[in-house]
Amino acid sequence: MKFNSVLENVTTYEAGKPIELVVREYGVNSEDVIKLASNENPYGTSPMVTQKIQELAKNMFIYPDDSMYELKEALANKFDVNDKNIVIGSGSDQILEFCVHSKCNNDSKILMSKTTFAMYEIYGKQTGATILKTPDDEHNLEQFSTMYKEHGADVIFLCLPNNPLGECLDKEDVYNFLSEVHEDTLVVVDGAYQEYATFKDEKKAIDAKDLITKFPNCIYLGTFSKAYALGGMRVGYGIAQEDIIKTLYKLRAPFNITTLSLAAAIEALKDEKFVQDSIAKNFEEMKRYEDYAKVKGFDYIDSYTNFITIKFEDLYSSKAVAQELLQRGVIVRDLTGYGVNAIRITIGSNEQNTKVFKVLDEVLEKLK
Incomplete structure (x- = not known):
């Protein structure tokens, strides 16, 4: 069967490995698995949310309010915009898709x-568009400006802070760059981690x-x-x-x-x-990872998110480290696929992180 030829160059997105996979493949008890690969909030959501979901569970057979009036009104108040400036998506990545296809x-x-x-x-390759990438891994606005x-470009993506690395540009520098961009170029400012930054x-x-x-x-x-x-609920929004x-x-x-x-x-x-x-706790715990990296002699990227990227340079293989951690029930993100010898670790709870350091010590000793 023939399909759209542009799909031949599209790579399938690989999501963080689920807990169920580790249980099935490595025999680790589910309660012992620590999932720190998908940048979920380890402290969960507000008890108010849990209570509301329990109250409304009986209404699952009813379609939602497609105008999404109440959510738009709440977001409009939060950001001091009009509800006509807001679109709601199944996660913000659905709105990314809308932007590219538009x-x-x-x-x-x-x-x-x-x-x-x-x-x-x-999403870009799905449309057949040409993808232009700056030379540096991290955002470099001089390179963006030169290439632009x-x-x-019809679309420019600025991930602020950047996933999967964690760095973030200053607003003043971003605005200086945006002032150079033609009004017909759509600039997508992805603020998925802006609350942390x-x-x-x-x-x-x-x-x-x-x-x-x-x-x-x-x-x-x-x-x-x-x-x-609310990662499991899949709600994102765009403001424009x-x-x-x-x-x-x-x-x-x-x-x-x-x-x-x-x-x-x-x-x-x-x-x-x-x-x-929960954000305050995140940065308290992140300091422990920074200290750990310094003791081990690893570089890390100063992060403005709920994860940290630890680089191994030529000391270890990030793929080997991630695999060994996986077998012990600790799920992290190997960045080899991005061309970076590093692992990205979601900042867990105090108890989770303490266990991660212990297991990571064991893995590094084994891989010496």
């Missing part, structure tokens, strides 16, 4: 950092309203999967000028998030204290 075909170009969220390239002036350093904070007011060709993306701990949002709605299927997902997101926004407390 602008791109096989004559288009998409500009991104060399090492960034894999779905940017995957030379090649142009803002907590750690105000210079990294991107205000969605300010962004789209100063640069009408930009769209800001956010998600409930990280700081709000009304003409962009209207276009993206032409690509949105009806009822694209569930009744329970909608309710969970609405409730999660009511408990910001819970979110801020």
Whole structure:
């Protein structure tokens, strides 16, 4: 059977390995598995969300409010924008897909950092677009500027902070670059981890309203999967000028998030204290990983997210380290597929991290 020829060059996205796989393949008890590969919030979501889901479970047979009025109103209040500036997606990556398909075909170009969220390239290649990547792994705006002036682009992706590495640009530098971009280029500012970056350093904070007011060709993306701990519910949002949002709605299927997902997101926004407390704990625990890396002589990327990237250079193979950890029930992300000899570790709870350090010590000793 023949399929669309552009799909021949599309690589399937590989998600973080699930707990069930480790149980099946390595015989580890499920309660002993520590999953630190998908940047989930180890502290879970607000008790208010859990209570609301239990109350509404009986309504699972009913389609959600497709206008998503209450969630849009809550987000509009949070970001001081109009509800017409908001689109809701099944995770923010669905809105990434909308953005690419709204602008791109096989004559288009998409500009991104060399090492960034894999779905940017995957969605781009689905349209037949040419993918342009900067030479450096981390975001380098001088390289972005040079490549943009030379090649142009229909879409530019800026991941702030960047996944899977964790670095983040200062807002002032981002704005300086955006001032060079033509009004017909759609710039996607992916703020999936912005809550963490803002907590750690105000210079990294991107205000969605300010962004789209100063640069009408930009769209800001956010998600409930990280700081709000609703990864299993799949709710994301985009904030942009009304003409962009209207276009993206032409690509949105009806009822694209569930009744329970909608309710969970609405409730999660009511408990910001819970979110801020979990972010504070995240950075307290991240300091332990930084100290561990220093003791072991490993480089790490200063992270503005809920994960840390530890580089092994020529000391160890990240693939071997990740595999040995997996066999012992600790799931991390090997970045070999990105061309980086490093592992990305989601910052777990205090108890989880203590166990990780112990197991990692055993693995490094074995692989000496």
